[in-house]
Amino acid sequence: MSKLLTDLIEALRCLPGVGGKSAQRMAFHLLERDRERGLKLADALREAMQRIGHCARCRNFSEEPLCALCASSSRDRHLLCVVESPVDLAAIEQATGYRGHYFVLHGRLSPLDGLGPEELGLAQLAQRLGEGQVEELIIATNPTVEGEATAHYLAQLAHAGGVRPTRLAHGVPLGGELEYVDRGTLAHAFGGRQQL
Amino acid sequence: MSKLLTDLIEALRCLPGVGGKSAQRMAFHLLERDRERGLKLADALREAMQRIGHCARCRNFSEEPLCALCASSSRDRHLLCVVESPVDLAAIEQATGYRGHYFVLHGRLSPLDGLGPEELGLAQLAQRLGEGQVEELIIATNPTVEGEATAHYLAQLAHAGGVRPTRLAHGVPLGGELEYVDRGTLAHAFGGRQQL
Known part of the structure; x- marks a missing residue:
């Protein structure tokens, strides 16, 4: 296989949940059908990795010194x-x-x-x-x-x-069944019962 | 969410099998833990999308005019x-x-x-x-x-x-059970039976 292709497949494996087989599929897909979007992804990755820092106030990811949420007056x-x-x-x-x-x-x-x-x-x-x-x-x-x-x-x-x-309240998740909820959660839910 | 981050998440969705939720997970993973490899991926993508063409002889992906396989004398x-x-x-x-x-x-x-x-x-x-x-x-x-x-x-x-x-021979796949093989495949396998 060509070196650039092998490099791309290897590089794609840095994505969480992507193994050798998926990486190969992704590389071939982009090369065969979507080179434009592949290039866009390369740009977006480079921009994000280099320019996204942390908001000075809330420490969330932000490319500005102050993120939109911290800067918002509403x-x-x-x-x-x-x-x-x-x-x-x-x-x-x-x-x-x-x-x-x-x-x-x-x-x-x-x-x-x-x-x-x-x-x-x-x-x-x-x-x-x-x-x-x-x-x-x-x-x-x-x-x-x-x-x-x-x-x-x-x-x-x-x-x-x-x-x-x-x-945040601990308790039985919505849609869950008491029978299958773990003991710690059930104890929490029981202890934290609320007036109806 | 920051614009660059939104752009990255959107761009990641060009990968086959990656939806909004996975794209978000990938973006956060790279930003939090693996910016170096994220940049490497950006480079590998750009190189591959721009430089990989087709072998003049076999039409497989290749960055050279003639791929390694076609050039091989063995x-x-x-x-x-x-x-x-x-x-x-x-x-x-x-x-x-x-x-x-x-x-x-x-x-x-x-x-x-x-x-x-x-x-x-x-x-x-x-x-x-x-x-x-x-x-x-x-x-x-x-x-x-x-x-x-x-x-x-x-x-x-x-x-x-x-x-x-x-x-290529059509027939029953290895490890398959006759009972579950579709009729077309079974008919092929039966017609193409070989001397033992």
């Missing part, structure tokens, strides 16, 4: 939602009607991986909480062991800054 | 295998011990799609058969209606050039 400045990654932010934006601001940790507290308060930008977050504008800190880290530890740390930070911390 | 010049696409060529190379040459049609006879003998390079193939070096034309078009029609046309071409045409 978002509620009293609400701040902390997420582990930009994917979580996108999920919340797409699923909920939340109109406040965000703060992206790009990780979770994990000393073994070298991720401490500094790497997560927690000093910056503490400073922002101290500014007095934020009233509620919505902690939306993942419900994993490390995510919970991070949530605990964030709650302390909020208390120190005089801000009310809240946590 | 392949058997008496055997010529015709395939519909470069993927088929790659599959045959990987699965069989075939040591002859190839000819890539880049399609199959399909008048409705504007694919006639000219688009498939059949004049070039006829000329090559007329050179007198090829002894056997192995027809490996797909066993579809159009592939069979193309095979029929190729067989006539071979006869005209004084070359013996052969076709």
Whole structure:
């Protein structure tokens, strides 16, 4: 097989979920049918990899110093939602009607991986909480062991800054059946039952 | 979401089998963890899309005027295998011990799609058969209606050039069970039974 083609197939394998066979299929597809869009993809990749940095205020991906969401005047400045990654932010934006601001940790507290308060930008977050504008800190880290530890740390930070911390509700997912829900989740759902 | 990021996600959807959700996952993965390889992919894509053309002799993808396989002196010049696409060529190379040459049609006879003998390079193939070096034309078009029609046309071409045409055997796939094999395949396998 030609060297450029082998290189392309190898390079495509950096995409998550793409193995040798899919990479080969993608390369042949682009070469045979879609060279224009292949070139567009090359440009989009280069631009994104080189020019996308982080918003100075919320640390989300942004090619501007301040992202559109932080610059917007129509978002509620009293609400701040902390997420582990930009994917979580996108999920919340797409699923909920939340109109406040965000703060992206790009990780979770994990000393073994070298991720401490500094790497997560927690000093910056503490400073922002101290500014007095934020009233509620919505902690939306993942419900994993490390995510919970991070949530605990964030709650302390909020208390120190005089801000009310809240946590996304844990419970039975919609459409789920009690019979198949794991014990931890069921215990949480039971303990957190709400008045109807 | 930032414009460059939206552009990247949209561009990634040109890959076969990649929808909105996967494209988003790929974009975030590259940005968060693998910008180096993302840039490499951009380069590989650009190089491949711009520089890969077709081998003058076999029409397979190649960045050289003559591909490595056609230029090789160790392949058997008496055997010529015709395939519909470069993927088929790659599959045959990987699965069989075939040591002859190839000819890539880049399609199959399909008048409705504007694919006639000219688009498939059949004049070039006829000329090559007329050179007198090829002894056997192995027809490996797909066993579809159009592939069979193309095979029929190729067989006539071979006869005209004084070359013996052969076709890949149809039959029961290895590991298959007779019970679940479709009727057409079973009839083929029965008719083409071989002496043990």
